[in-house]
Amino acid sequence: xxxxxxxxxxxxxxxxxxxxxxxxxxxxxxxxxxxxxxxxxxxxxxxxxxxxxxxxxxxxxxxxxxxxxxxxxxxxxxxxxxxxxxxxxxxxxxxxxxxxxxxxxxxxxxxxxxxxxxxxxxxxxxxxxxxxxxxxxxxxxxxxxxxxxxxxxxxxxxxxxxxxxxxxxxxxxxxxxxxxxxxxxxxxxxxxxxxxxxxxxxxxxxxxxxxxxxxxxxxxxxxxxxxxxxxxxxxxxxxxxxxxxxxxxxxxxxxxxxxxxxxxxxxxxxxxxxxxxxxxxxxxxxxxxxxxxxxxxxxxxxxxxxxxxxxxxxxxxxxxxxxxxxxxxxxxxxxxxxxxxxxxxxxxxxxxxxxxxxxxxxxxxxxxxxxxxxxxxxxxxxxxxxxxxxxxxxxxxxxxxxxxxxxxxxxxxxxxxxxxxxxxxxxxxxxxxxxxxxxxxxxxxxxxxxxxxxxxxxxxxxxxxxxxxxxxxxxxxxxxxxxxxxxxxxxxxxxxxxx
Numbered sequence: 340x341x342x343x344x345x346x347x348x349x350x351x352x353x354x355x356x357x358x359x360x361x362x363x364x365x366x367x368x369x370x371x372x373x374x375x376x377x378x379x380x381x382x383x384x385x386x387x388x389x390x391x392x393x394x395x396x397x398x399x400x401x402x403x404x405x406x407x408x409x410x411x412x413x414x415x416x417x418x419x420x421x422x423x424x425x426x427x428x429x430x431x432x433x434x435x436x437x438x439x440x441x442x443x444x445x446x447x448x449x450x451x452x453x454x455x456x457x458x459x460x461x462x463x464x465x466x467x468x469x470x471x472x473x474x475x476x477x478x479x480x481x482x483x484x485x486x487x488x489x490x491x492x493x494x495x496x497x498x499x500x501x502x503x504x505x506x507x508x509x510x511x512x513x514x515x516x517x518x519x520x521x522x523x524x525x526x527x528x529x530x531x532x533x534x535x536x537x538x539x540x541x542x543x544x545x546x547x548x549x550x551x552x553x554x555x556x557x558x559x560x561x562x563x564x565x566x567x568x569x570x571x572x573x574x575x576x577x578x579x580x581x582x583x584x585x586x587x588x589x590x591x592x593x594x595x596x597x598x599x600x601x602x603x604x605x606x607x608x609x610x611x612x613x614x615x616x617x618x619x620x621x622x623x624x625x626x627x628x629x630x631x632x633x634x635x636x637x638x639x640x641x642x643x644x645x646x647x648x649x650x651x652x653x654x655x656x657x658x659x660x661x662x663x664x665x666x667x668x669x670x671x672x673x674x675x676x677x678x679x680x681x682x683x684x685x686x687x688x689x690x691x692x693x694x695x696x697x698x699x700x701x702x703x704x705x706x707x708x709x710x711x712x713x714x715x716x717x718x719x720x721x722x723x724x725x726x727x728x729x730x731x732x733x734x735x736x737x738x739x740x741x742x743x744x745x746x747x748x749x750x751x752x753x754x755x756x757x758x759x760x761x762x763x764x765x766x767x768x769x770x771x772x773x774x775x776x777x778x779x780x781x782x783x784x785x786x787x788x789x790x791x792x793x794x795x796x797x798x799x800x801x802x803x804x805x806x807x808x809x810x811x812x813x814x815x816x817x818x819x820x821x822x823x824x825x826x827x828x829x830x831x832x833x834x835x836x837x838x
Contacts, residue, residue, distance in 0.1 A: 348733030349658075350612060350758075350766050350818075354446070354462040355379035355557045356540065357430035358521035360528040361586045362552035366423035368545075369430035372554065372561035373409045378615060379462075379557060380432035384412045387447040387458045389523060390425030398525040400456050401425075404445040426552075429523050431460040434767065444484045447523075452496040454503050455525045461488040462557055463517030463538045463765040466827050471514065490514065504529065504580060504594075511578070511596045516825055517606075517764035519573070521555045527582035530555050534597045535604040535824055536575025537764045537815055539620035542591075543567035551589065553581045558618035572622045575603040600811070604824040607814040608766060610806055611755045612726045616661045623807045626661055631805040632754040632797065633665025633724065640795030641674035642722040642750050650675050651715065653682030655725040655737065662754045663724040670722075682715040682723075683741075705736040716744035723751045723791075729758055729768065731775030731789055738790040751791040756799045756819040757782070763827050768818055 355376035359365040366388045373384055385404030392399045401423050405412040409432065413419060431446035449458040465471070465487040472482070472490060480493045494510035507522060507529055517537035522529040532540050543562040544551040554567045562569055573579050580592035605621050606613075616626040642650050650670060654663035663679055671677035686708055723741065728734050734751075741749060757776035761768045771777055779785045786794030797805075799819055806814060817823045 348729045348731070350608060350727060350729060350762075350768055354434065354460075354765075355430075355432035355561075356460045356462045356519060356521050356555065357557075357561060358428070358460065358523060358528050358530065358555035359430075360427045360523070360553045360581050361550070361583075362545070362547055362554075363426050365426050365428035365552075366419045368552075368554065368565050369428040370409065370413055370419055371564045372556050373430045373432055375561045375564040376432055376557055377409055379613065380434035381408055382406065383433040383442070383445040384409045384431065385433075385445045385447055386413070386419075386423055386428055386430045387449050387523070388423040388425040388428040389456055389458070389525060398456060400449050400451075400458065402447065402449060402458075404442065404447075406442065406445070427523055427528065429458050429460045429521055441485075444486045446486075446488060448484070448488060448492060450492050450496065454506070456523075457492070457495065457503075458523045459488065459491055460521045461491065462519045462540070463533065464763060465490065465514050465518065466516035466763055466825055467514065468516075468828075470828055487516075491518075491520070504578070504592075507531075508578060508594070508596060519557065527580050528553065528555065530573045530579045530581070531596060532573050532575050532577060534576040534601050535815070536621075537604060537606050539605075539609060539614070540573040541619065542570040542573060542579065542581075544570055550586050553585060558614050558620055560615045560618040563617070569619060572620070575605075576600040603812045604815040605812065606764065606766070607802065607806060607816055608755070608762075608818065611802075612658050613766075621807070621812070622809070628806055629661040629754075630665035632802070633662035633667075634669045635801040635805050636662070636724070636752050636754050636795075636797045637666045637669035637674070639798060639801050640752060641670050642677070642720075642752070642793075643675045644720050644748070647675060648720055648747075650677040650722055651682065651719045652677055652679050652722050652724060653715065654679075655709075655723060656683055656685040658726045659724045659754070662726065666722075666724050666752065677722075680712075680715045682712050682721065684710045684712060686710070702736045702739065705733060705740055709737060709740065711741050711744040713744045716741060716746050718745065718747050720748040721746040721750065723749070725751065725753055727755045727758060728753060728775055728785070728789070730773055731785065734775075734789045742790065748792050749790075750793045751786065751789070751795075753794070753796045756796050756802060756816075757785075758818050760818050760821045762818050763823065764815065764817070764825070766818070 357372040359368045387402040429447040447460045468487040498506035500506045519538040519540035543554040545567040610628045614625045652667040654660045667679035
């Protein structure tokens with residue numbers, strides 16, 4: 340089964356990162372946090388814990404990893420209570436963007452080197468992977484995986500720095516591209532975001548007796564499920580160290596990766612699609628941004644019936660729900676009577692091994708995932724709100740499905756600009772040749788191709804207007820504009836095309 344069939348035609352974030360330090364049930368907390376972040380990767384999951392071996396009188400590590408969803412990989416409760424012991428743990432959900440989907444590539448990765456145990460979980464993509472890998476191999480490094488994450492381990496192990504934190508910092512300075520990492524040693528948890536801060540990473544804490552345990556996660560919805568309190572985001576170009584002293588005093592060590600901190604280039608697609616609306620990323624609520632995307636989309640391209648008949652706004656669930664609320668409110672208030680209705684029901688139970696009958700499986704897969712509510716659509720003027728169109732294949736199938744419910748008119752509005760360029764910073768976009776926006780001259784032609792009466796995308800200007808603007812913060816819009824903030828080395832992303 341091809342990945343594009345299972346995931347339908349949507350961009351893919353590559354990973355979820357979780358870290359827990361100082362909690363007696365660290366692996367259980369990690370498990371629940373990973374479950375909350377399942378949307379960021381459904382191919383594989385893993386947890387590594389570090390514990391003190393009373394017999395050996397030293398720290399040891401344990402790990403469990405496997406292909407599938409979190410609930411499947413950790414289906415046996417004793418894995419969390421007996422195998423993954425200790426008060427510190429790392430977790431990872433994977434959708435691979437570099438390296439094949441073999442079990443060897445499932446994180447967290449763990450090594451024992453001259454300074455002890457070190458484990459790492461990584462979200463993002465390095466852009467100098469080929470150069471670093473070739474250099475390390477010529478120096479005698481033997482790679483066990485085909486992912487860029489393993490490069491960090493080799494760089495750390497080969498560092499001549501005395502202090503472990505400085506070894507990690509040197510490795511981060513050597514790597515370029517996008518990385519949000521949680522790293523665990525015998526003595527501390529280290530969190531870091533690359534100098535441009537492409538991917539999110541947040542810090543939380545939860546009360547354990549009269550002290551606090553600390554949690555790190557890609558999104559704050561992972562904190563909610565374990566009743567952790569949000570503290571702050573790890574800033575771009577920042578290393579945060581949480582150790583035993585942090586548990587006692589609440590003080591976290593912070594230092595820069597690069598000496599000079601550049602302007603951040605947060606991935607704008609995190610707000611559009613990847614992150615859950617109940618999360619906070621980059622210190623801001625996703626729900627608020629997504630509603631504004633919908634509102635600005637309505638201002639920029641409202642749906643107006645020539646006879647002023649009522650418009651029914653429906654979302655492509657689940658990512659389009661919040662934006663549709665914003666669109667419907669503004670379209671109703673300023674342009675045409677509009678009501679938000681639940682016009683598509685989504686099934687959440689299509690597994691990775693879903694098999695469709697016949698030669699043309701795409702339409703069947705769309706029908707298995709979405710079902711139109713005919714009573715909402717029949718005879719009405721419908722506008723469908725979605726977050727993006729990638730290849731256009733699923734959009735075409737979905738529109739055909741909605742047409743079968745007999746709408747009077749059928750329009751489509753997209754809360755992002757046309758995607759025209761691949762991403763090298765941690766999203767799995769197709770090549771430029773596969774993107775529908777590069778095959779038609781304008782949105783009118785794309786609209787005809789997918790079968791709607793009208794199609795409009797949100798402009799790049801209105802997109803920028805919709806997102807928060809803090810001092811020193813900008814956004815990566817490379818998938819829309821081709822403006823890549825960090826140079827891409829030749830053959831970047833070609834280490835393995837199965838990611």
